[in-house]
Amino acid sequence: MGLNIEENKKLVEEVLEAYPKKARKDREKHFQVATDNAIDCGTCAVKSNIKSRPGVMTPRGCAYAGSKGVVWGPIKDMVHISHGPVGCGQYSWGSRRNFANGTLGIDNFTAMQITSDFQETDIVFGGDKKLAVIMREITEMFPLAKGISVQSECPVGLIGDDIEAVSKKMSKELDMPIVPVRCEGFRGVSQSLGHHIANDAIRDFVMGRAELAETGPYDVNIIGDYNIGGDAWASRILLEEMGLRVIAQWSGDGSLNELEVAHKAKLNLIHCHRSMNYMVDHMEKAYGIPWLEYNFFGPTKTYESLRAIAALFDATIQENCEKMIAKYKPVMDAIINKFRPRLENKTVMLMIGGLRSRHTIGAYEDLGMDIVASGYEFAHKDDYEKMLPMLQEGTIIMDDPTAYELEELTQRMNIDLVGSGVKEKYVYHKMGVPFRQMHSWDYSGPYHGFDGFKVFAKDMDMTVNSPVWDLVTRKSKIQPEEASI
Numbered sequence: 001m002g003l004n005i006e007e008n009k010k011l012v013e014e015v016l017e018a019y020p021k022k023a024r025k026d027r028e029k030h031f032q033v034a035t036d037n038a039i040d041c042g043t044c045a046v047k048s049n050i051k052s053r054p055g056v057m058t059p060r061g062c063a064y065a066g067s068k069g070v071v072w073g074p075i076k077d078m079v080h081i082s083h084g085p086v087g088c089g090q091y092s093w094g095s096r097r098n099f100a101n102g103t104l105g106i107d108n109f110t111a112m113q114i115t116s117d118f119q120e121t122d123i124v125f126g127g128d129k130k131l132a133v134i135m136r137e138i139t140e141m142f143p144l145a146k147g148i149s150v151q152s153e154c155p156v157g158l159i160g161d162d163i164e165a166v167s168k169k170m171s172k173e174l175d176m177p178i179v180p181v182r183c184e185g186f187r188g189v190s191q192s193l194g195h196h197i198a199n200d201a202i203r204d205f206v207m208g209r210a211e212l213a214e215t216g217p218y219d220v221n222i223i224g225d226y227n228i229g230g231d232a233w234a235s236r237i238l239l240e241e242m243g244l245r246v247i248a249q250w251s252g253d254g255s256l257n258e259l260e261v262a263h264k265a266k267l268n269l270i271h272c273h274r275s276m277n278y279m280v281d282h283m284e285k286a287y288g289i290p291w292l293e294y295n296f297f298g299p300t301k302t303y304e305s306l307r308a309i310a311a312l313f314d315a316t317i318q319e320n321c322e323k324m325i326a327k328y329k330p331v332m333d334a335i336i337n338k339f340r341p342r343l344e345n346k347t348v349m350l351m352i353g354g355l356r357s358r359h360t361i362g363a364y365e366d367l368g369m370d371i372v373a374s375g376y377e378f379a380h381k382d383d384y385e386k387m388l389p390m391l392q393e394g395t396i397i398m399d400d401p402t403a404y405e406l407e408e409l410t411q412r413m414n415i416d417l418v419g420s421g422v423k424e425k426y427v428y429h430k431m432g433v434p435f436r437q438m439h440s441w442d443y444s445g446p447y448h449g450f451d452g453f454k455v456f457a458k459d460m461d462m463t464v465n466s467p468v469w470d471l472v473t474r475k476s477k478i479q480p481e482e483a484s485i
């Protein structure tokens with residue numbers, strides 16, 4: 001276990017020593033070692049949601065990624081135009097694994113890459129005319145598409161194209177919702193502003209535009225579950241088994257109609273608060289819908305969350321909830337009994353987007369694993385403050401850590417398992433360190449709910465205890481003379 005406060009403070013200092021003075025001072029503000037005091041008062045001093053330092057390798061994405069890739073992309077029956085040069089959509093194509101039911105190219109367009117493919121002439125003369133042509137083509141090629149969104153890439157904002165006017169005009173001509181989204185990549189400091197812009201576009205162009213034929217006391221929305229590897233499906237069945245009716249799934253395996261009717265729900269259940277807090281706040285103010293943040297990673301957090309949800313409903317739902325927990329607990333206990341002895345006391349370092357570095361802690365702890373360092377790419381202050389009470393004293397907290405910082409900490413702390421993204425994965429493999437890709441679930445999943453925990457436990461065991469690690473020499477610290485160029 002690497003959980004000594006003073007040792008870990010020193011460790012962070014040593015890692016940052018490699019930087020020039022100014023860079024060191026800047027990066028120091030993004031680290032904190034959890035102390036009891038800080039945990040008790042719940043204030044996290046870590047600086048977050050500010051610009052990454054130029055010259056270091058940051059793991060962050062851009063506003064376009066936050067809007068097209070995260071929030072809008074999973075809405076399956078709309079065609080999302082990546083408006084601008086081909087690369088933004090092409091190089092992110094199919095990487096997020098937000099599963100959706102339906103037939104690809106007929107009533108489900110999530111796995112398609114539709115782009116206006118800007119050329120130099122579009123930059124010089126503008127892309128508005130081209131955009132209108134593409135919209136007409138979309139309706140001809142995909143007659144069952146229910147709507148279109150325009151996901152702006154950087155040049156669109158730079159050259160001042162009026163995507164709002166084109167969308168308005170074409171929406172009338174084609175008689176369907178067309179949503180312009182000003183998510184140019186240069187906006188903000190990470191994908192986080194893209195979430196916000198995407199949420200605002202849902203509010204302004206879609207929200208409240210349709211009614212439900214029938215409403216009931218148990219109508220809820222799942223907000224902020226993107227169905228990565230089937231997560232939203234594994235979550236939805238638990239809510240339904242408890243007797244609730246899910247009227248909208250935002251946005252994993254979601255549809256335009258679900259966005260339009262969500263304001264009819266009695267309660268918003270939000271999994272990824274970071275990316276959709278703007279929506280639940282808006283629905284609370286505009287429609288009086290209360291919301292609750294829940295966590296379906298690992299049985300302990302899932303039981304807690306199910307009970308918290310049930311507590312907001314009547315005795316029937318509460319009884320159903322207890323029955324469900326009684327039914328699934330033996331299954332979950334059997335999984336824990338099987339895998340915990342193989343994973344007990346293994347140390348874990350996490351560095352993921354804006355939610356999972358906190359939400360998955362309980363699942364690792366259910367398996368007896370110890371989180372010794374955890375950080376986010378683009379979280380805000382409230383995310384850090386929610387994470388702090390979940391950590392043990394001595395845990396290193398980090399914001400927007402650089403590739404160098406992550407590698408150094410892993411080597412110096414001799415971490416048993418690193419959970420982060422694809423940009424990190426292969427470096428760790430080469431370092432001989434067990435690694436899980438915690439964005440795409442490493443082509444596995446789901447990890448949410450009871451079905452998800454079965455997969456999660458197996459995956460962590462398979463990763464940490466794979467015999468492949470016996471075939472590579474793990475170096476505690478690569479010496480410059482040993483590094484091959």
Ligand code: CFM
Nearest residue numbers: 226272275352353354355356439
């Ligand atoms: Fe929310 Fe996400 Fe995440 Fe996120 Fe993301 Fe993602 Fe993520 Mo990758 S919406 S903040 S912007 S839980 S794509 S499904 S895994 S960084 S921790």
